[in-house]
Amino acid sequence: MTVDAFPATDLSDTLLTLLRAAPGGSSEYQLIQTLRADGNPHLSQRSLQDPLVLFRTHFLVFNALYRLRERLWREQAGHLEISPLRIRLLPYQAGSQGLSESDPLRDYYLDMNQLYATTEADVEQLLDSFWKRLDNGGDQTRDALRLFELEDEPQLDLARIRFRYRQLVSRHHPDRGGSTEHLQSINAAMEILERHYH
Incomplete structure (x- = not known):
């Protein structure tokens, strides 16, 4: 998958459209399935069984979501609640939902070097660690x-x-x-x- 080929602004706009159509929110899984079913050009159509494709797909979606959250906040157009389990578009409320000064996840996903530098071996190690913590054997x-x-x-x-x-x-x-x-x-x-x- 060639990551340079994905104009991230368009992905943010597409995600905004999807989230506006889902007032109760959506999971990352549901968003990715919809994007892929629509043949979205921003995401590889290669199998998500490939760990590196899965990681890059996840990264690009979260990169677009964090950029969208900042844009909505700047324009006072809404607040984007972002978690692995639910992404939800909420109304803008001044002061109560401001962007945190220190947000390690935001910093990670907005750093495109993380996308380019992460190898298949890195992804395998991350997945192994995640499943061991989640599954406990x-x-x-x-x-x-x-x-x-x-x-x-x-x-x-x-x-x-x-x-x-x-x-x-x-x-x-x-x-x-x-x-x-x-x-x-x-x-x-x-x-x-x-x-x-x-």
């Missing part, structure tokens, strides 16, 4: 299903999983007395199950 899909209390359901599809996810988020949301940690676990499990059942 177990079957992550099985653990996610157990958390959702769906491990014994014979006819399981993504619609059922999403329904259960909404139930759990509603029950365990911190605004309703739940814990932030448990909600984060539910969100992480949903990401795993979306990848497995898509």
Whole structure:
């Protein structure tokens, strides 16, 4: 994949259009799938099974998102909430959602040298480290299903999983007395199950 070939401004504009059409937000996975299904010229159409292609796709999307967030803030046109689990366009509110002076993730994704310098070996090492931390040696899909209390359901599809996810988020949301940690676990499990059942 030739990274120089991607005009990042256009990718930011495309992402803004997608996020405006999804008021509840979108996951990175959903955004990338939509961009690729539309044959977006900014992203390689090579298989995301290739770790380096996956890394570069992720990097370009997050680079565009962070640049878009700064542009929206500068224009007082909105605030972009960016996390691996949900990207959401919110209304602009002066003072309450200002950009942080020190944001290591922002600095990383806005530094295009990170994209150019990262090799396939670097990506493999990052992925190994990530999966070891996430999985702790177990079957992550099985653990996610157990958390959702769906491990014994014979006819399981993504619609059922999403329904259960909404139930759990509603029950365990911190605004309703739940814990932030448990909600984060539910969100992480949903990401795993979306990848497995898509």
